Amino acid sequence: MIQTEQEKLRDEIVALAERYGRNRGALIPILQEIQKKRFQISDFAMQLIADMLDIHPVEVYSVISFYSFLDFAPKGKFVIRLCRTISCDMQGKERVARQLENDLGINFGETTPDGKFTLEWANCLGMCDQGPAMLINDRVFTEVTPEKIHEILEECRGTFGIFSVENQEGRSA
């Protein structure tokens, strides 16, 4: 039987609600999991989560709008967050920022048309002694220079899709 995308999402959310409990305290962990897996929290997901936790969907909306790591709009598979706080600023974050924009072809706050990268600012990442620092998803990069940007992005590109290492190996085999 063909399962629609919406049915799949429903199954996922039901499973998450089972795991974290059907109570308000489970809301943020569930949202974090959906964000991680689907790169966004859609209107449909918000409604399903609200139903599962027996709260109004606007409550779910309000929580998502508050936290900078949760988003309604689709984000890239790799979310790049460059620290803009003072210590990283003094260590040259501005040049790293320009190079990220140049190499990705987007501005801060945007996602590449292929849906791979989202570029964002972050506030202090707690790497002030080794700046400029940035996060790519959960991974932290320190002492980033404009020169290193290309290599880092290529490494990301190499981890999925037609450029992925696995796919390359699969094809040559």
Next chain:
Amino acid sequence: MKASNPNKYSFSAVEPGSGLKKAMEMKRSEIIAEVSASGLKGRGGAGFPTGVKWNLAAAAQAEQKYIICNADEGEPGTFKDRVLLSDFADLVFEGLTIGGLAIGADKGVVYLRGEYTYLRQHLEAVLRRRREQGLLGENVLGKDGANFDIEIRMGSGAYVCGEETALIESLEGHRGEPRNRPPFPVDTGYFNQPTSVNNVETLAWAACILAKGANWFKKIGTDRSTGLKLFSVSGDVENPGVYEFPMGISVAQLLKEVGGEHAKAVQIGGASGHCIPAVQFERAIAFEDIPTGGSIIVFGPQRDMLDVAKNFMEFFVEESCGQCTPCRIGNVKLLEGVAMLREGRCSMHYIKELRLLGETMQVAAKCGLGQSSSNAFLSIVENFKDEIMGRASQPA
């Protein structure tokens, strides 16, 4: 990420488990008395006496109590908790366990900031090992009825969630908007139950105090600020990193140790702290003089203090939760003021107005974020007048 050298901290001289073992042989009131006697104050920056907090939580009557480790280390320039959680996770969990047993909580929660997700795997592994070793779970260390377990919960990128009531709101699945205090969390906290919220470093020191005795800790530091403290040092210094110094150390001494003697100013306590000019470097870093959660950002002679003020005000405009007007609007007005100063078109009259606004925010804002967000602006305006006034126009 650079590897750190754990051996340079006193924590490495404390045998893991020895504090907990001693605590298990003591009555709850004795544990709290020991921590009170040490004079330990909250290491997140607010400096509330830990013994008093635990005592209040212990005295509260409730079926269920909680203890929360605040690992939402978001203050600009602070990274000591990251090092503690990487290198001394056992000690932090031990402190959390001791605190839980002392106040009568059987559940501990670590609220880890989303930006530190990469630490989670390591922390979960340490927790699993501690459960296997009988240091967590039912009957800790074989003592009947001593039940305690720890859960890790992730933040989602909100600085304000480091404020204890906002943190609790977030754990309960709400927007991280601070609550009115009182009631305090020790009375009405997580799910309205008595809850003690303690900083990562506070818990690690508590474990050390149990292991080595209150006197060891009390002998170090000043009368009102006892013990050792971790400092996160960044900016224009030769050797940035996490340092351990006794409380009460002078700014000049600290700068000498880290290689930052040429500084023209030091921001102490992060964006919500104070900017100290070179003429005041003999002042002491202690709760009675310059309080801090450990953030030290050093500015060399070449730095423009208005760039610094701009960076901090942009931070607060973005991180204000927007709940109360002084913080939501006040920070925007201060940022506009910085822009005017940068463009060289700010009258003395208007600077005075902005200072009044900043002082109003200190008393009128609802939580610690709003109350302290004007500190940096006010201290830069106060201490660097000749640098910031009547400037040639600069792009905002």
